[in-house]
Amino acid sequence: MEGKILTDKSLKIAIASGKGGTGKTLISTSMFYAIQEKYENSVLLDCDAEEPNSLLFFDASLKESLKVVQKVPVIDTDKCVYCGKCHDYCEYNAIFIIPPSRIIKVIEELCHGCGACSVACEYDAIIEKDTEVGRVNLFVTDNGMNLVEARMKSGVMSPVPVIKAAHKSTSDKDIVIMDSPPGTSCPFIQTVVEADYVILVTEPTPFGLSDLKQSVNTLKTMHKQYGVVINRAGLGDTKVYDYLKSENIELLAEIPFDKEIAILYSTGKIVAAHDDNLKALFMKIFESIYNSYGNSGNQR
């Protein structure tokens, strides 16, 4: 496309935060909007598979929907001798068995699809079926923006398989901006594990600080590079600044608390599309990360 530059480096940035509602989606949609005009072969990837809502901000059409499946066991009660070995092998308590009453049941919601029960069974009584756990939806806008969302099916326990599949679907892209799920447990880990750099978004409140510390501790154990954006600056107190200073963590930017931004965002508008200053700010943050942490010798 004309006007875009071919990237000589690849980079995956995850926008994350321990606390929900700090502005992850605002920043990821705006940063992607700012950079996609210039950088070819970029994508916005929404990894918040429990509540994906990045797509709400774009007028995009669905190009492809990939089904994500997990294997769950089906027990053939004609062959089953109720020995209980599959139950013993299952680390997730997903097989319920009362041998004297010849009762055996698979609790599909608890199954992680590891396949241990099939290996355990010596009587060929377990076959596996595919069950849908979610979708990876690929979208494109009229002007060629690539958007991908991981969307877990309601009632499913873990979004991890869908997040993994979403990562795979964007492996041909040079620039990936990821909107991460909140928290610091498995959905967060599965998202940031693929990132070259993590932007942690927080707000200057006691809750924001407490959750930021938790995120920082997790990223440290993962040996990830990261920096912090303080959103709604001006609200709350200054303890988060003291923390960043004492831990020597880079403050990438502050976004002031602004009712106009909140209103734009609440109506589903990409803030950077309406605010040139913020657009320039996100471009600047991206480029400084790109220059320092982009993977040169781009093989893709």
Next chain:
Amino acid sequence: MEIAVISGKGGTGKSSISAAFASEHDKIVLADCDVDAANLYIIFEPEITEKSSFIGAQKAEIDYSKCTNCGTCIDYCRFDAIKFDNGKVVINEIFCDGCKLCSRICPENAISMIDNAENLLLSGNFRHGKMVYGRLAPGEENSGRLVNLVRDKAKKIAEQNNIETIIIDGPPGIGCPVISTITGVDHVVVVTEPSLSGMHDLKRTLELTNSFNLKTWVIINKFDLNSEFSDKIVEYCNHEGIDVLAKLPYDKQIVDAMVNCKSITEYLPDAEIVKIIKIALNKIINF
């Protein structure tokens, strides 16, 4: 009676509302089930009287003095957690799901399961009764299990102390920790905000609570930030037969209360928003 306060979308004000609910009575059990990011202890500074730890999921570890690099484990692992790296079989701890299959099938018995990080379960007294919360070790997976432990402990404490109401502050999302938070509770309060994202996440959350057949109430927080979306949410709830329990105005004092380590009820007992919250809670309790 267990009342769970959840929200699909994070940052809608769930914890501030739970804190306000908990301040309405002087005999309450407050269970913070947002084990990923437990926050209510910051406001209520409980005096911890009991602390226990439990080991989360296990991870596979290879004994290289036994491993012959045959790669059998790689073929069996469904989580892409084992790979050849420079001719050597290597386990990626982050991807390991702890299913133990590799350790069971290894022909050399070279793989054992080791304990992962420790999660904490804490309980004690706070100024409105008893409090229980969990702290998930960084990067830990078993958050649903920790939520169950927090709830079990809260129920036990309520019974021992003859306390009727348990307020549960839940995690965001709709996955395993949320399912564990709401399974079998008497009331679910979903806190939302009037935005396109808020509405989208509310629908996903209500889909979940519906499938669990739970008495569900909706609170629209900061409703005056976008009255058009507030009206849409009310309309949607009416259509779905879900009671809108309250509409709370945007109030900067909520943040000030938090900064001062107080719930809004404690910080500004006469505020309009506090009155609305009080009515809302009574409506649930008298339902």
